[in-house]
Amino acid sequence: MSGRPEALFGLFADVQGLDGIGPKxxxxxxxxxxxxxxxxxxxxxxxxxxxxxxxxxxxVPLPATVTVQVRIQSHQPASAKNRPYRVTVQDGRTSxxxxxxxxxxxxxxxxxxxxxxRFVSGRVEVFDGIAQMxxxxxxxxxxxxxxxxxxxxxxxxxxxxxxxxxxxxxxxxLERLPDLPEWISPDVMQREGWPKWSDAMLTAHAxxxxxxxxxxxxxxxxxxxxxxLSHQITLSIARARLKRKKGKPTTGTGxxxxxxxxxxxxxxxxxxxxxxxxxxxxxxxxxxxxxxxQGDVGSGxxxxxxxxxxxxxxxxGQAALxxxxxxxxxxxxESLQPLAEVAGISLLLLTGRDKGDARREKLAAMASGxxxxxxxxxxxxxxxxxxxxxxxxxxxxxxxxxxxxxxxxSAKGEAVDVLVMTATPIPRSLxxxxxxxxxxxVLDEKPPGRKPVDTVIVSSSRLxxxxxxxxxxxxxxxxAYWVCPLVEExxxxxxxxxxxxxxxxxVALGAEHVGLVHGQLPPAEKDAAMAxxxxxxxxxxxxxxxxxxxxxxxxxxxxxxxxxxxxxxAQLHQLRGRVGRGAEASTCxxxxxxxLGDTARSRLEIMRETEDGFRIAEEDLRLRGAGDVLGVxxxxxxxxxxxxLESQTSLMKMAQDDARFLLTQDPELDSDRGKAIRTLLYLMxxxxxxxxxxxx
Ligand code: ADP
Ligand code: MG
Numbered sequence: 001m002s003g004r005p006e007a008l009f010g011l012f013a014d015v016q017g018l019d020g021i022g023p024k025x026x027x028x029x030x031x032x033x034x035x036x037x038x039x040x041x042x043x044x045x046x047x048x049x050x051x052x053x054x055x056x057x058x059x060v061p062l063p064a065t066v067t068v069q070v071r072i073q074s075h076q077p078a079s080a081k082n083r084p085y086r087v088t089v090q091d092g093r094t095s096x097x098x099x100x101x102x103x104x105x106x107x108x109x110x111x112x113x114x115x116x117x118r119f120v121s122g123r124v125e126v127f128d129g130i131a132q133m134x135x136x137x138x139x140x141x142x143x144x145x146x147x148x149x150x151x152x153x154x155x156x157x158x159x160x161x162x163x164x165x166x167x168x169x170x171x172x173x174l175e176r177l178p179d180l181p182e183w184i185s186p187d188v189m190q191r192e193g194w195p196k197w198s199d200a201m202l203t204a205h206a207x208x209x210x211x212x213x214x215x216x217x218x219x220x221x222x223x224x225x226x227x228x229l230s231h232q233i234t235l236s237i238a239r240a241r242l243k244r245k246k247g248k249p250t251t252g253t254g255x256x257x258x259x260x261x262x263x264x265x266x267x268x269x270x271x272x273x274x275x276x277x278x279x280x281x282x283x284x285x286x287x288x289x290x291x292x293x294q295g296d297v298g299s300g301x302x303x304x305x306x307x308x309x310x311x312x313x314x315x316x317g318q319a320a321l322x323x324x325x326x327x328x329x330x331x332x333x334e335s336l337q338p339l340a341e342v343a344g345i346s347l348l349l350l351t352g353r354d355k356g357d358a359r360r361e362k363l364a365a366m367a368s369g370x371x372x373x374x375x376x377x378x379x380x381x382x383x384x385x386x387x388x389x390x391x392x393x394x395x396x397x398x399x400x401x402x403x404x405x406x407x408x409x410s411a412k413g414e415a416v417d418v419l420v421m422t423a424t425p426i427p428r429s430l431x432x433x434x435x436x437x438x439x440x441x442v443l444d445e446k447p448p449g450r451k452p453v454d455t456v457i458v459s460s461s462r463l464x465x466x467x468x469x470x471x472x473x474x475x476x477x478x479x480a481y482w483v484c485p486l487v488e489e490x491x492x493x494x495x496x497x498x499x500x501x502x503x504x505x506x507v508a509l510g511a512e513h514v515g516l517v518h519g520q521l522p523p524a525e526k527d528a529a530m531a532x533x534x535x536x537x538x539x540x541x542x543x544x545x546x547x548x549x550x551x552x553x554x555x556x557x558x559x560x561x562x563x564x565x566x567x568x569x570a571q572l573h574q575l576r577g578r579v580g581r582g583a584e585a586s587t588c589x590x591x592x593x594x595x596l597g598d599t600a601r602s603r604l605e606i607m608r609e610t611e612d613g614f615r616i617a618e619e620d621l622r623l624r625g626a627g628d629v630l631g632v633x634x635x636x637x638x639x640x641x642x643x644x645l646e647s648q649t650s651l652m653k654m655a656q657d658d659a660r661f662l663l664t665q666d667p668e669l670d671s672d673r674g675k676a677i678r679t680l681l682y683l684m685x686x687x688x689x690x691x692x693x694x695x696x
Contacts, residue, residue, distance in 0.1 A: 045153030295443025297577025
């Protein structure tokens with residue numbers, strides 16, 4: 001099928017060749033991600049200067065940018081080399097000075113002949129009681145005044161680029177805007193009162209007042225909607241493709257689930273039961289499942305996963321649960337094994353540590369179908385791993401997986417149902433953007449009996465006191481995690497910090513009481529350290545963030561986090577979620593280094609105020625912005641140039657409904673609107689999803 005529509009060729013040419021753009025300017029533009037005329041269009045002015053003509057500079061509160069008509073009265077050339085050249089002028093009410101440094105007198109005399117009228121526009125300030133305009137932006141004769149737009153757009157710049165350059169270049173693109181087919185449905189256009197694309201662009205680049213710059217105008221909303229719509233169409237295409245390719249529909253008998261539910265010491269929460277029902281319906285349908293199970297730390301996602309996997313085994317298939325770390329995979333094995341035995345099956349664990357004969361045996365058990373449920377790390381997805389009849393893949397704690405990775409994963413595996421579990425409470429705005437291709441089940445109810453965690457913010461200058469308190473706590477039989485500073489740039493530095501803290505605490509508390517885990521430790525040592533802590537042999541576990549996700553040790557009731565200000569709130573929330581799981585009242589100490597900035601302090605205070613993961617995520621988003629919360633690259637989220645994820649959630653929701661509906665009506669995008677949507681996708685650099693459509 002055809003590639004990029006001809007109408008878009010001009011917008012995807014080189015920026016060089018546009019009015020006033022040579023190789024040097026092109027390089028500067030590249031710094032702000034502008035390489036094609038299209039990018040110039042999507043770089044909107046962020047401000048504006050009012051150039052409407054006033055009677056006098058005294059008509060506006062100074063300092064301000066003012067445009068007035070003046071009569072030139074006299075020139076006072078510079079008295080010395082580094083003194084300014086001054087021109088005294090008279091407007092409707094007052095006289096003031098135009099000031100020039102390093103100016104050529106003859107040029108100024110020609111521009112500003114004494115006795116004549118000129119329009120001058122620029123920033124006016126008062127010095128020593130005299131109003132001055134230093135280097136006017138514009139000096140114009142009456143006929144030239146027309147070139148001055150009443151309200152001049154101000155573009156985001158990088159060093160070396162001028163407003164004039166950007167203005168001229170974008171004008172030259174705007175003068176040749178192609179006429180594109182409308183991709184938004186007529187009823188939406190009418191209901192919202194939106195202009196067509198080219199008009200929206202023109203207005204966005206030629207604001208008439210500050211009001212036109214606001215995101216909440218019809219033209220800006222329309223352009224934002226274009227961005228959201230292209231994103232949601234992309235997600236919907238991915239979703240539709242996944243759904244199409246289902247393996248076998250699976251229904252359980254309920255026998256194994258029943259056995260497990262009877263043997264468990266507690267009853268599932270309403271949210272757990274509801275989620276299992278939703279998953280069961282997906283498994284039974286002939287379409288492929290692509291579902292996200294979202295539940296705060298401790299909401300009981302593992303049980304949901306187990307029940308889902310049992311449905312598959314009851315139905316004669318196989319299921320796999322993939323955890324992000326070895327520690328977690330092992331822990332799943334330990335907690336799930338007893339329950340699985342009740343159901344009459346045994347679990348298999350496959351990780352990167354399995355080698356040689358042992359590994360071969362496991363692979364054989366999976367390939368023959370003898371193993372119904374396999375737990376493991378990403379080792380499960382290696383190329384030589386084969387299943388007899390894999391029907392469900394559960395991916396635990398993969399909040400860092402983006403759309404693309406999820407697509408890769410499912411492209412690689414069989415036509416299996418996919419359940420992704422995440423503890424990261426993603427604000428709704430981001431969840432729509434990031435997981436718009438998935439159906440979502442939410443565990444919004446915590447198992448009963450959780451004790452609140454007392455969160456305390458302390459300065460690292462009080463480390464000695466903290467250690468004293470820790471000593472008496474462990475003497476009372478309590479256990480503690482001690483999390484060392486996050487060093488994003490280097491795992492080695494992170495490890496060194498952990499080792500040092502380990503040594504210091506060993507001295508202070510007794511070596512037999514202290515254990516250490518970090519990412520660089522040989523696997524066997526890691527296991528041993530975890531095992532000793534689980535068994536209560538060690539009382540304090542010094543760790544890097546490897547313990548961030550999922551670990552469940554009910555007796556641990558103290559969490560110390562060093563340099564807590566360096567962590568993301570979601571991460572702190574995860575870490576804190578490691579305690580408060582037992583009968584004991586728990587404490588979380590957020591230790592910070594001084595000085596602590598205002599934002600950092602408010603972030604830590606949010607942690608003290610609430611244990612509600614959603615609230616924490618919303619606040620984090622508010623304080624840090626979307627890219628930081630998810631990590632733009634990790635999240636697979638596109639950069640929206642016009643749309644604002646945080647404030648325009650309802651637009652995103654509209655785009656999602658629109659996209660999903662469109663794709664069910666016109667899965668190949670063949671209708672007239674479908675074809676217009678293809679143009680939109682090309683315009684938004686979503687060629688990739690069009691290709692998916694074609695492979696279809
Ligand atoms: P997460 O959602 O963080 O993965 P887990 O699945 O690890 O949470 O569950 C946390 C703890 O809650 C576990 O000890 C688990 O046994 C317990 N749990 C799970 N469901 C329930 C329930 N319905 N009632 C009581 N405790 C539960
Ligand atoms: Mg978990």
